[in-house]
Amino acid sequence: SQQGEEDPQALSIQEGENATMNCSYKTSINNLQWYRQNSGRGLVHLILIRSNEREKHSGRLRVTLDTSKKSSSLLITASRAADTASYFCATEETSGSRLTFGEGTQLTVNP
Amino acid sequence: SAVISQKPSRDICQRGTSLTIQCQVDSQVTMMFWYRQQPGQSLTLIATANQGSEATYESGFVIDKFPISRPNLTFSTLTVSNMSPEDSSIYLCSVERGDRETQYFGPGTRLLVL
Numbered sequence: 001s002q003q004g005e006e007d008p009q010a011l012s013i014q015e016g017e018n019a020t021m022n023c024s025y026k027t028s029i030n031n032l033q034w035y036r037q038n039s040g041r042g043l044v045h046l047i048l049i050r051s052n053e054r055e056k057h058s059g060r061l062r063v064t065l066d067t068s069k070k071s072s073s074l075l076i077t078a079s080r081a082a083d084t085a086s087y088f089c090a091t092e093e094t095s096g097s098r099l100t101f102g103e104g105t106q107l108t109v110n111p
Numbered sequence: 112s113a114v115i116s117q118k119p120s121r122d123i124c125q126r127g128t129s130l131t132i133q134c135q136v137d138s139q140v141t142m143m144f145w146y147r148q149q150p151g152q153s154l155t156l157i158a159t160a161n162q163g164s165e166a167t168y169e170s171g172f173v174i175d176k177f178p179i180s181r182p183n184l185t186f187s188t189l190t191v192s193n194m195s196p197e198d199s200s201i202y203l204c205s206v207e208r209g210d211r212e213t214q215y216f217g218p219g220t221r222l223l224v225l
Binding site for chain 1 (some may be wrong): 115144152153154155156158169193203205212213214215216217219
């Protein structure tokens with residue numbers, strides 16, 4: 001079974017709009033993390049939410065976690081063209097430090 | 112955060128050859144990880160590189176194909192052996208720092224095998 005499935009696979013919005021990406025997972029986790037990747041480059045860590053947290057904010061980012069539904073969402077408010085990138089969720093399972101990545105959402109913000 | 116560099120940043124190789132990728136971190140870290148990202152795909156963990164012991168490989172990855180070295184707490188190498196076009200991917204190293212929860216990634220090595 002696949003951990004960390006994301007939807008949508010691709011999202012295209014206009015600058016200034018909000019973007020919401022969702023992630024579902026299957027096992028028990030210690031935390032869930034969101035990363036951004038620009039054009040096949042290295043990943044940039046955005047935000048981490050622990051299993052005992054429900055919501056977290058960082059600048060224009062808002063992450064929610066629902067452990068009963070095994071799902072998370074990433075909201076980017078007031079999007080900018082520079083937010084265009086692939087966004088990945090990654091879960092750290094309770095069994096150890098390994099991260100399991102979702103399939104990613106390709107976000108395009110049109111100027 | 113952590114400053115992580117990888118060498119080479121990209122390479123084009125012939126099938127049947129091997130390539131060693133280096134990962135250097137600006138400070139000592141306990142855990143280092145190697146990932147593969149095939150074209151248009153997500154990241155898959157290859158192995159965890161432990162200092163002073165053998166790497167721990169994930170299902171589907173073997174030491175003969177992806178030998179790893181971890182000679183100290185700031186450096187690791189991943190070798191892609193006997194390459195085929197299917198090995199064309201981005202290879203990324205990552206480390207855990209500080210809170211031991213967040214992983215920080217290097218810029219990646221983009222490999223094309225002809």
